[in-house]
Amino acid sequence: TDRRNHSTSTNPDLRNQGSSSGAPPGSFEGVGSSSDMLELEHMIGYTGHYWETLIAHPRSPRVYFKAMGSVIAVCNLDDPHDQQFLRAHDMEVSAMSVSPTGSLIASGQVGTVHATGYGAPVIVWDVETRRDLFVLQGLTKAVRLLEFSPDERFLMGCGDDCLLYIWDMTTGEVVFGSKYDKPVVLFEWASIRQKSRRAEYEIIMSSPGGGPQDDVRHCELGYDPVRAQWMLHEKAVNMPSGGLSRTYYSAMLSGDNEFMLCGTSVGDMLVFNLVNSVYRASIPVCSNGVISLAVNPDNGDVFAGGGDGTLKKLTGRDMRWELHGETRLDGMIVSLSIMAGNTEMLAATDRGTQYRVMLDDLSSAVISTSHTAAITCVAFGSRPDIFATGDGAGCVKVWDLSDYATVVSVTEKKSAGVTCMAWIQNSTIVCGFGDSFVRCFDAATGDKLWEIPSAHKGPISSVAVHTDSRLAFVVTGGEDGGVRVWALKNRELMIQFVEHTKGIAQVCVDVKKPNLIHSISADCSFLTYDLIKEKRTVSHMIRSGAFLAATQRLDSEQEIITADGQGRMLFWDCDYPEPVQMLQDPARASMNCCQVSPSGRYLATCGDDHLVKVFDLVESGELITVGHGHSEYVKSLHWSGDEKQVVSVGEDSCVCIWNFYGIGGGVE
Numbered sequence: 001t002d003r004r005n006h007s008t009s010t011n012p013d014l015r016n017q018g019s020s021s022g023a024p025p026g027s028f029e030g031v032g033s034s035s036d037m038l039e040l041e042h043m044i045g046y047t048g049h050y051w052e053t054l055i056a057h058p059r060s061p062r063v064y065f066k067a068m069g070s071v072i073a074v075c076n077l078d079d080p081h082d083q084q085f086l087r088a089h090d091m092e093v094s095a096m097s098v099s100p101t102g103s104l105i106a107s108g109q110v111g112t113v114h115a116t117g118y119g120a121p122v123i124v125w126d127v128e129t130r131r132d133l134f135v136l137q138g139l140t141k142a143v144r145l146l147e148f149s150p151d152e153r154f155l156m157g158c159g160d161d162c163l164l165y166i167w168d169m170t171t172g173e174v175v176f177g178s179k180y181d182k183p184v185v186l187f188e189w190a191s192i193r194q195k196s197r198r199a200e201y202e203i204i205m206s207s208p209g210g211g212p213q214d215d216v217r218h219c220e221l222g223y224d225p226v227r228a229q230w231m232l233h234e235k236a237v238n239m240p241s242g243g244l245s246r247t248y249y250s251a252m253l254s255g256d257n258e259f260m261l262c263g264t265s266v267g268d269m270l271v272f273n274l275v276n277s278v279y280r281a282s283i284p285v286c287s288n289g290v291i292s293l294a295v296n297p298d299n300g301d302v303f304a305g306g307g308d309g310t311l312k313k314l315t316g317r318d319m320r321w322e323l324h325g326e327t328r329l330d331g332m333i334v335s336l337s338i339m340a341g342n343t344e345m346l347a348a349t350d351r352g353t354q355y356r357v358m359l360d361d362l363s364s365a366v367i368s369t370s371h372t373a374a375i376t377c378v379a380f381g382s383r384p385d386i387f388a389t390g391d392g393a394g395c396v397k398v399w400d401l402s403d404y405a406t407v408v409s410v411t412e413k414k415s416a417g418v419t420c421m422a423w424i425q426n427s428t429i430v431c432g433f434g435d436s437f438v439r440c441f442d443a444a445t446g447d448k449l450w451e452i453p454s455a456h457k458g459p460i461s462s463v464a465v466h467t468d469s470r471l472a473f474v475v476t477g478g479e480d481g482g483v484r485v486w487a488l489k490n491r492e493l494m495i496q497f498v499e500h501t502k503g504i505a506q507v508c509v510d511v512k513k514p515n516l517i518h519s520i521s522a523d524c525s526f527l528t529y530d531l532i533k534e535k536r537t538v539s540h541m542i543r544s545g546a547f548l549a550a551t552q553r554l555d556s557e558q559e560i561i562t563a564d565g566q567g568r569m570l571f572w573d574c575d576y577p578e579p580v581q582m583l584q585d586p587a588r589a590s591m592n593c594c595q596v597s598p599s600g601r602y603l604a605t606c607g608d609d610h611l612v613k614v615f616d617l618v619e620s621g622e623l624i625t626v627g628h629g630h631s632e633y634v635k636s637l638h639w640s641g642d643e644k645q646v647v648s649v650g651e652d653s654c655v656c657i658w659n660f661y662g663i664g665g666g667v668e
Contacts, residue, residue, distance in 0.1 A: 037625035037661050038614060038646070042083055042404055043068055045654030046370045048350035050094045051249075051291060054335040057127075058102045061340040065105060066354070067093035069652030070631030072107050072125070077356070077367070080404050088123050088132050090114055092631065092652065097146035097155070103127055104169070106155055108143025122146065122157045124169065134172035138165050149189045149201060154221075158184040162207070166221065166230070175230040176221065180207045186216070186248040190274055191257060198223040202274065203232070204260045206248050215239055216248070216262070216270075218277040238278040246270065252293040254317060255300025263290025269304060271318065281319040286310045294336040294345055296359055303359070305333025305347065313362060327362040329355060352653075369406045371395060373417070375649035377636045381423035381443070384640040387647055388429050388443070389655060390418025396431055398443050401645070401657065410446035412439065422465045422474075424488075430474055432460025438476055438486075452491050456480050458503075464517075466509040475517055477504025483519045485531065497529050499536055506550045512558050520547035520562055526572060528560075538574045549593045553617070554600030563591035563605060569615075583615055586623060593636045598643045602662070606634035612648050612658065624663065629656035 045068035046054065057063035062077045070089040076082035086107070095108040105125045111118030120143045122136040139159035147156045154175065158164040162183050166176040190202035201221040216237045224231045250263035259280070260272040267287050271280040288307030295302055301324070302314040311333055313325035331349030338345045338359075347355040352370035357363070373393035380387045385401040394415040398408040412418075416434025423429055428449060430440050438452040438460060456478025464475045465488070472488040481500035486493055500521040510516035510528075516537075517529045524546055528538035545564035553559050559571045559580065567585030585591065589609035596603055596617070602624075603615040612627040612634060632651035639646055646658040 037663070038612065038627040039659040039661070040085075040627060040629045040656060041645070041659045042081060042657045043071070043073060043085070043629060043654055044368065044370060044399070044404055044657070045069060045652065046348060046352050046354060046368070047372045047653045048331070048334045048348055048352055049092070049372070051334045052337075053093065053096050054337060054346055054348040054354060055096055055098045055105075056337040056339040056346050058098065058100060059340050060102065063102075064337070064339075064346055065096065065098060066348075067096060067107070069093070069650075069654050070109065071629075071654075072096070072105065074127075074130070080368075084130060086123075086125050086130060086132075087628075088135070089121075089631070091120075094120075095143040095146045095157075097148055098127075099148040099152045100150055101152065104133070104148065104152060106146045106148065106157070108139065108146055108157060108159070110142045111140050120159055122155075122167075124155065124172075134167070134169075136165070136167050136172065138174065138177070139163055144183055144185070145187050147187055147189060150192055151199070153199075154201070156187055156189075158187060166232075176232055178232065182207045186251050186262065188251040188253065188260060190253060190260065195222060204237075204251065204262075204272065204274070205234075208247055216272060216279075218274070235277065237272055238276075240279060244270070244279070244282070249289050249291050250293045252295045252302070254302075255295055255297060256317070259317065261293060261295070261302060263293050263304060265289045267306065267308075269293070269302075269314075269321075273318070281321075283314070283321045285312055285314075288332070291332060291334055292336040294338050296338060296342055298342045301359065303336055303345065305329075305336050307332045309333065309349070311336075311347065311357065311362060313359075325362045327357075327364060329353070329364065368404065369397070369409060371397065371653045371655075373653060374632075374651040375635060375653060375655065376417065376419055377421045378638045378647050378649045378655070379421045379423055379429070380638050380640055380647070381426045382641055383426050384642040384644065386426065386443070387638065387640070388421060388423070389649055390421050390431055391653070392417035394418060394433065396421070396429065396441060396446075398429070398446075399655070401640075404657075408441075408443060408446040410441055410448070415439075416459065419460055420463045422463050424465050424467060430463055430465055432463045432476060434459040436460060436478070438463065438474065450491060452476075452486060455484065455486075456482055461504050462506045462519075464507050464509050466514045468514065471514055475507045475509060477507040477519055479503035481521065481523075483507055483517065483529065485517065495531065495534055497527075497536060499527060500525060502546075505546070505548050508550060508552060508560075510558070511552050511554060518550065518552070518560055520550045522546040522548075526550070526560065526562055528574065540572050540577065542570070548591055549605075551595045551603070553596055554598075555618075561594060561596065561603065563594040563607075565590040567591060567607075569594065569603070569605070581621075583621055585613065587611075592634060595637060595639055597639050598641055602643075602660075604637055604639060604646055606637045606648055606650075608633045610634060610650070612637060612646065612656070614646075614660070616663065619663070627656070627658055629658070630654060 053067040072086035074084040089109040091110040108122045111120045120139045124134040141160035184207040186206040203219040217234045247265040262270045269283040286306030292305040331351030335348040352372040354367040355364045371391045373391040394412040420432040438455045440449045458479035462477040474486045482498045484496040502523040515531045526540040530537045545566045549563040567588035569583040570579040571581035589607045591607040594605040630650040634650040637648040
């Protein structure tokens with residue numbers, strides 16, 4: 001989807017509509033949908049929190065699936081703009097599996113906190129229609145493993161509640177269920193044998209514990225005509241007499257389907273003969289565990305991804321294996337998946353980086369990078385195609401909207417995370433951190449240009465920048481309730497105001513008079529300071545509802561708009577003690593961020609209801625469109641300078657890029 005060439009109308013004076021009006025509380029009925037004004041163009045995200053959540057389509061050479069928060073994204077390697085979303089989960093996706101033909105995909109989630117019992121449903125999707133076929137209940141806490149049988153007849157699922165279920169994919173019914181002492185960590189379908197009228201399935205599985213379930217077990221799933229039900233018959237695999245203390249991380253069938261290869265916590269690959277149900281060999285591979293395995297079906301080459309970031313290519317069988325290649329990726333390798341055509345594979349790490357890797361020489365190229373912690377802030381500079389984000393792990397990334405690639409990524413370790421940011425033109429980014437430091441980075445190289453240590457007595461909660469021919473300064477607000485102004489040239493403290501009794505939620509420079517500084521706080525007060533007079537000049541306060549965000553109108557009297565935890569947007573004029581207008585979010589959701597669009601006509605908000613909302617400030621003062629992209633609290637958003645896009649970020653570690661068409665616009 002290309003960026004649209006559309007314009008927005010000018011903004012008349014809102015005071016002509018009356019001094020106090022707002023949308024009444026209620027549902028979203030009648031509100032424009034995200035398909036007419038606010039279109040989710042692209043979503044950036046992959047945390048690597050859960051293993052095997054990046055999977056290539058087994059038959060389409062350019063299609064792959066990945067988990068992003070509670071969403072499954074269907075992506076195209078050749079076109080980053082081509083994304084489709086499978087959305088039905090209400091918590092982060094913790095397990096995925098694609099059927100051998102690629103016609104079905106199963107996804108499981110972390111146990112929901114929105115209902116009693118911490119249920120973790122498994123959803124089976126039809127890949128062609130992008131619709132859910134079954135919602136399979138029974139597991140709780142979190143889904144740990146999902147595996148389709150080779151003939152796609154059955155789906156196995158197991159969770160952190162130690163339960164294991166096998167569902168029939170023709171009806172969605174449970175055909176087998178069992179509870180173990182510990183969660184099942186290894187389950188792999190092997191061969192299928194025809195036995196009388198029904199097939200019999202060979203399975204390898206293991207669940208750690210303090211008893212006989214420590215061992216790998218060779219199982220058979222078959223139909224018992226006497227009991228008229230499917231039964232799982234288990235027997236222990238013959239292990240060395242001295243025993244092997246292992247926790248199993250991954251498993252794959254060898255190319256000839258004669259051996260089961262298992263990656264373990266100690267960094268070796270165990271080889272089991274399926275014909276005789278016997279342990280054969282332990283092959284040292286890496287340190288910190290063999291997290292993921294993949295096998296090339298053409299020649300049987302084995303690719304092992306390690307917890308130390310090494311990716312190794314092994315060839316051989318049974319007890320004889322040789323190393324034929326090695327490379328290193330950025331972080332623990334949590335997913336490996338051979339692509340259709342068997343010349344490339346996908347790899348993903350716990351640092352949010354996804355790769356394309358050539359099977360012959362292990363050369364790699366980065367597909368995309370992502371945040372792995374909750375994203376706390378986002379900001380555009382003067383360019384509409386470049387923006388920056390910061391997360392709770394101290395990582396700052398600069399993005400290019402033309403291809404969604406990371407321009408710069410820099411991480412300040414032991415910084416207690418990025419809390420806020422602001423651009424200085426297009427060249428530098430000023431960031432506030434949880435360790436009370438203010439740091440400035442070059443947007444092109446990521447180099448740290450300067451820093452202000454101990455700018456406040458606690459975390460920095462907000463930062464704003466102003467530069468012109470006469471004034472150039474940085475304003476910071478802290479959890480200590482202080483507002484401080486720093487000279488941009490030498491970073492010396494110019495002046496400070498300590499009048500709030502609680503932490504600062506946001507500071508901003510007046511759009512018309514840059515000598516005025518506005519601050520809002522959790523103490524329910526909104527203050528304005530004059531840098532020339534060096535004192536507070538305006539004070540507003542409400543009885544309840546702590547202020548959480550603020551922005552300023554560009555038309556009318558340039559009122560300050562504050563957003564609070566009760567879903568209210570209050571309009572403040574310096575000449576009036578009470579708000580001159582109020583808009584009410586229909587859902588009354590707590591708002592974490594609000595911003596007036598560059599033209600001044602629209603107001604975008606986000607909050608704890610996971611939604612991005614846009615209000616019309618000029619004509620109706622009502623909610624006009626809602627966008628649903630995030631699966632957790634939306635922490636911040638920002639308009640692009642040309643008003644064609646909105647970028648939002650949230651606790652799901654995802655970046656949502658929205659096309660905005662405005663009133664009278666629409667998807668072409």
